[in-house]
């Protein structure tokens with residue numbers, strides 16, 4: 001029983017350190033201008049409520065995955081509200097593809113607005 005507790009403690013510590021590490025890197029990279037979603041012309045935007053994001057490291061994971069979806073123009077992620085906003089070209093992609101990218105990144109999609 002004791003060894004299980006120790007293993008759990010180690011896993012938890014690694015997880016927390018891993019998270020705060022990416023947290024720091026992300027703070028340094030943050031430009032502060034990602035408050036508004038960039039759109040142009042006929043771009044559409046979608047607001048997706050997720051669960052599982054716990055720090056800014058998670059935000060950047062989601063952002064980089066969603067940005068790789070063809071047709072996605074801009075992505076915003078907020079771990080505090082567990083919200084992901086994305087603008088996209090409706091001729092190239094759709095909210096389902098964006099949802100899939102979030103799921104593939106390891107986070108859960110709760111609802112889409």
Ligand SMILES: [Cu+2]
Nearest residue numbers: 019055057058
């Ligand atoms: Cu995290």
